[in-house]
Amino acid sequence: MDVGYITRRMANDVNPKSAAKIAIQEEAGKSWTYKELHLISNSYANKLLDMGVRKGDSVGILLYNCLEYIGLYFAIAKIGAIAVRLNFRLSSDEFEYALNDSKTKVLCFHSNLAHQLEEIRNQVPVERYICLPNKDEKIPGWSEGWELLETGAAGEIEGISINMKDPVMLMYTSGTTGRPKGAIWTHETTFWFSSMQALRWKFTGEEVGMTTGPLYHVAALEDIALPIMLMGGTLLITKSKGFKIERILSVIESEKVTDCFLFPFMIYEMLNSTEIDQYKLENLNVIYTGGDPIMPWGLQQLKKKFPHVRLVQVYGLTEGTPIAASLDHEDVFEKSHTVGKPSPLTEIKIIDDSGKPLPVGTVGEITIKSPAVSAGYWGKPRETKATFVDGWCKTGDLGKFDEEGFLIIAGRKKDMIRSGGENIYAAEIEDVLFRHEAIKEVSIIGIPDPKFIEAVCAVIVKKEGKQLTEEEVIEYCKKHLASYKKPKKVIFVDELPRTPSGKVQKFILRNEFRGVNNG
Numbered sequence: 001m002d003v004g005y006i007t008r009r010m011a012n013d014v015n016p017k018s019a020a021k022i023a024i025q026e027e028a029g030k031s032w033t034y035k036e037l038h039l040i041s042n043s044y045a046n047k048l049l050d051m052g053v054r055k056g057d058s059v060g061i062l063l064y065n066c067l068e069y070i071g072l073y074f075a076i077a078k079i080g081a082i083a084v085r086l087n088f089r090l091s092s093d094e095f096e097y098a099l100n101d102s103k104t105k106v107l108c109f110h111s112n113l114a115h116q117l118e119e120i121r122n123q124v125p126v127e128r129y130i131c132l133p134n135k136d137e138k139i140p141g142w143s144e145g146w147e148l149l150e151t152g153a154a155g156e157i158e159g160i161s162i163n164m165k166d167p168v169m170l171m172y173t174s175g176t177t178g179r180p181k182g183a184i185w186t187h188e189t190t191f192w193f194s195s196m197q198a199l200r201w202k203f204t205g206e207e208v209g210m211t212t213g214p215l216y217h218v219a220a221l222e223d224i225a226l227p228i229m230l231m232g233g234t235l236l237i238t239k240s241k242g243f244k245i246e247r248i249l250s251v252i253e254s255e256k257v258t259d260c261f262l263f264p265f266m267i268y269e270m271l272n273s274t275e276i277d278q279y280k281l282e283n284l285n286v287i288y289t290g291g292d293p294i295m296p297w298g299l300q301q302l303k304k305k306f307p308h309v310r311l312v313q314v315y316g317l318t319e320g321t322p323i324a325a326s327l328d329h330e331d332v333f334e335k336s337h338t339v340g341k342p343s344p345l346t347e348i349k350i351i352d353d354s355g356k357p358l359p360v361g362t363v364g365e366i367t368i369k370s371p372a373v374s375a376g377y378w379g380k381p382r383e384t385k386a387t388f389v390d391g392w393c394k395t396g397d398l399g400k401f402d403e404e405g406f407l408i409i410a411g412r413k414k415d416m417i418r419s420g421g422e423n424i425y426a427a428e429i430e431d432v433l434f435r436h437e438a439i440k441e442v443s444i445i446g447i448p449d450p451k452f453i454e455a456v457c458a459v460i461v462k463k464e465g466k467q468l469t470e471e472e473v474i475e476y477c478k479k480h481l482a483s484y485k486k487p488k489k490v491i492f493v494d495e496l497p498r499t500p501s502g503k504v505q506k507f508i509l510r511n512e513f514r515g516v517n518n519g
Contacts (some may be wrong), residue, residue, distance in 0.1 A: 002162040002187050004041070004078035006194075006230050016240060023069050023236045027251045029063045031362070034232075037074070039154040044075035046057035047152030051106060054082030055160055058102045058170065061216070062095075062109035064240035069215045070381070072108055073169075080162045083169045085216040089482040092119045094180075095208075098172050099124040101379060102182055102349065108132060109151075111139045119422040120323050153267075156477045164188035170378055171218060173318050173423065182378030190222065192345070192371035197227040197323060197346045201259075201286070205232035208283075210260040210290055212238050212248060213421065218322045223314070224261050224288055224432055228301075239350055245269040249279040256283040263421035264292045265452050271301045271447035281306055281425040290314040290323070292420050299336060315339035316408065319374035319394030325407050338406035346370040348407060349392065350400055358400075362411045404462045415506070417446035419454045424485050432472070432480045433458065438466035441496050447517045455517055458487040458491075461495060468492070489516055 012017045013036050025031035031061060032040065053059060059076045061083055063069045076083040084102045086095065088110070092518040099107065100123075107126045109117060111133035118141075121129075130141030130149065168190055168302060170182040197203070213220035215237070218360065223477060225235050226345035236255055238248065245266060269291060270276060286301075287309055294302075296324060302311060316322040327340030342348045349357055350364040350501040358364040367385070369392045376384035387394050398410040416425040426444035433442045441461040448457035457475075462468050470490035476488040 001164060001191075002077055002080070002166075003190050004045075004074055004157075004319065005167050006226070006382050007034060007038040007041055008075050010034035010232050018232060020182075021232065022234045022265060023229065024067050024195055025255070026067060027238050027247075027255075028067075028150055030067060030222055032071075037067075041071045041074035041078065042157065043072055043152040043154065043399055044149045045078040045157050045428065048075060048081065048106065048148050048153070049079055049157075050152065052080065053081050055162070056082065057106075058082045058104045058214070060086055060099065060102070060107035060109070060126070060435070062107060062113055063215075063416050064088060064089055064110055064112075065211075065215050067237065067446060070172070070221075070235075070237070071290045073221070074443060075118040075320070077103050077168050078160075079159045079164055080160050081442075082167045085169060085171060086115060087172070087216050087482065088214070089484055091479065091481055092116045092481050096120040098180065098182075099126060099464075101180075106130065111142065111304070114139050115202075133295065142320065164191070165375070171216075171318050177217050179431075181319075181380055181383055182236075184375040184378055185222075186375050189372055190226065190472055191230075192322065193222055194227040194230045194346075196344050196346070196370070197224065198231050200323075200326065201227075203228055203231040204232065207231070207233035207258045207340065208236060209233060210236040210238065210248075210252060210257045212243075212260060212262055212266060214240050217421075218318050218423065219261060219263075220516050223290075223322055225258060233488050245273055249273075249276075249281070249337060252281055252284055252336060253279050258283055258285045259287075259288070263289045263292075264289055264294055265420055267298055267302070268451070271298060271305065273291060281309065284309050286310045286312055286329075286507075288312045288314060290316070291418055293336060293339070294332075296336065299332060312340060315409070316368070317393075317395055317397075319377070319387065320368045321370045321372040324348060324368045324370065327406075335404075335406050336403065338408050340407065341346055343370070346372075348401075350393075353388070360401050360403060363400045365413055366395045366397045366407070366409075368395060393519040415434060416446075417444075417454050417456055419446070419449065419456065420452040421485065422484055424456060427487055429456065429477065429481065430489070431457070432477060433460070436468075436473075436476055438463055438468040440464075443496050443506060443509060444487070445506055445509050445513070447514055449488070449517055455488040456485065457489040457491065457516065459491050459493055459496065459513065461493060490515075491516065496505065510519060 023034040106128045107192045126419045169185040172180040211220040272305040313327040316324035316325045335454045347369040373393045396413045415426040429444045441462040443459045447457045473490045497505040
């Protein structure tokens with residue numbers, strides 16, 4: 001069995017209503033039925049085979065949210081290849097690293113990103129580029145488009161034996177050592193994670209789920225979306241750019257959305273919108289959220305504005321089960337300081353530095369064990385061995401259980417910043433800034449941000465005699481990193497606080513500069 005079963009099950013159902021049911025729909029109205037999704041993904045799959053893609057090859061997806069993204073994902077799964085879902089917000093340098101690391105053979109990308117790929121075209125192992133332009137657009141040097149993929153035969157894929165433990169997807173997560181790591185998802189991982197959610201939230205196939213994040217994120221596809229499709233429900237895909245909460249609310253209302261995932265900053269924008277009273281959201285049953293806890297005022301306002309809507313807060317990570325624990329709506333007020341209890345088929349253990357389990361109420365590292373834990377990091381045996389121990393994933397997060405079995409997050413063992421739903425690792429930004437000729441020392445910290453929860457702050461010691469401005473630092477980061485990773489604030493100091501052994505004391509910097517972003 002392979003992940004393509006999700007399309008086959010509905011398309012080949014003896015009940016013709018199943019095949020004719022809307023599987024995926026864009027917010028603008030374009031949609032595919034389960035039958036169409038199955039046949040189109042077959043066409044893409046057979047064309048990729050015609051182009052020489054074989055089982056185990058990596059196929060990159062560098063697209064904005066669209067129906068075709070889902071079609072490509074299933075096509076790659078059906079031939080036993082590996083979908084490398086790339087963040088379109090990355091810089092050319094970051095694309096180069098990911099494409100080389102994953103050994104991507106074919107890259108399907110949106111024409112808007114052609115200029116970034118042009119810079120690295122000769123430095124990566126990609127053998128075939130498929131440029132997918134906007135309607136009627138022609139990009140010199142990048143001529144192939146959707147019409148090429150659509151010429152594939154729509155028949156069933158034959159002659160390929162796929163094992164459930166075969167990789168189906170690589171998701172690059174920011175690294176604490178300065179380089180991202182490709183978390184390996186297998187067909188088995190994906191099925192189990194979808195099934196765990198369907199079991200947890202009792203999906204029936206009647207749901208209309210909406211994803212608001214970019215499809216390169218597990219929070220947009222593996223969270224909520226795939227399990228709803230597994231059960232035969234409908235997935236609504238929102239646009240990748242130009243986010244406006246009023247547009248999202250309008251779509252929820254007009255398309256009768258029942259389940260949606262909103263990041264905390266989206267919920268705050270919704271509650272602060274002057275137009276919120278225009279929306280009744282009568283069909284909306286559940287809002288799922290994660291990354292950061294919802295503040296008490298947000299909980300109260302949600303209850304007041306939409307008393308019929310349940311809020312479910314989730315906790316997890318890409319490589320260690322993206323929804324490893326969840327806080328039910330029934331507990332959200334009394335237990336808002338927690339992330340809830342473990343998901344079905346999921347164990348969570350708190351350990352000390354030696355790996356020994358700790359008792360209830362004691363803070364230690366959170367470790368997770370479930371069928372949805374990643375198979376490891378692509379091409380990185382040392383990092384895999386350090387993170388995945390005897391079936392357990394060491395998260396790098398600190399936490400404890402209370403007496404009632406609720407998990408409380410106490411902090412981050414890893415030096416990570418959470419901003420607008422994205423994980424940003426300080427080491428990755430520091431690695432870039434250390435290369436700047438005017439920078440002697442740098443320390444990256446997270447500071448409170450009224451919109452995105454946290455923002456990146458760079459604390460810098462300049463080299464003697466060198467001149468450097470905040471604007472120059474930010475622009476330098478934008479050239480080498482995804483824009484969302486650039487510092488929002490740059491502070492110049494004479495020296496960094498250090499321990500006797502020379503380690504930077506970031507807690508001192510956080511305490512000193514936590515208020516610099518208030519304005």
